[in-house]
Amino acid sequence: MAQYGGKELAEAFRTVRTNTIKIAEEIPEDKYSFRAAPDTRSVAQLLAHIGVATRFQSHVHVNRVTDMTTVNFGALFQEFVAEGSRPRSKAELVALLKSEGDAFANYLQGLDDAFLSEAVRLPPGAQPPSKTRFEMFLSAKEHEMHHRGQLMLIERILGIVPHLTRQMQERMAAMNASAPAQR
DSSP states (O other): OOOOOHHHHHHHHHHHHHHHHHHHHHSOGGGTTOOSSTTSOOHHHHHHHHHHHHHHHHHHHHTTOSBGGGSOHHHHHHHHHHHHHSOOOHHHHHHHHHHHHHHHHHHHHTOOHHHHHOEEEOOTTOSSSEEEHHHHHHHHHHHHHHHHHHHHHHHHHTTOOOHHHHHHHHHHHHHHHHSOOOO
16 A cells, blocks of 8 residues: 655645635636625635635644544634634735645645554544544645635636636647547
8 A cells, every 4th residue: 555644645735725726816806705605705705714724733733632622612713713704815815825835734744654643532423533633634635625616616607717627628638639530
């Protein structure tokens, strides 16, 4: 089995964050107030949420929390919501995504297998009742990819073909152009 540790987590997270930043750069700033539906986050709010979301994982793991019942979720989320709600320009949001992404990826890169293997007990009723730190770090990437999917749909609504779609279309066109003619 191939080894997947801190270095690989960091590389995978950097790829995800790079794609999120590309989307943030491609959506015009005058569309940052756009909401796909009532009672949803605007583009700006979604980008800010993504920007600060890794702070939760950082808090848990930098502080070596082993039992999630010891975490003051109310205070943490109040802090994250306040930071995520602060008005920012497009340039400030892109800078936030870059700086927070770099900090998180750099942290991941230095993690060893022993730390990644440590179990963290989850709150009562959670299934499974515990997860390894490795599993918890994967959730940060999964969370961002979930919201990036929302952003890609928003791009389509705004008439923008997402960069990942354009890249795939270019690869397909190149493959079709180099394929032998069918008889």
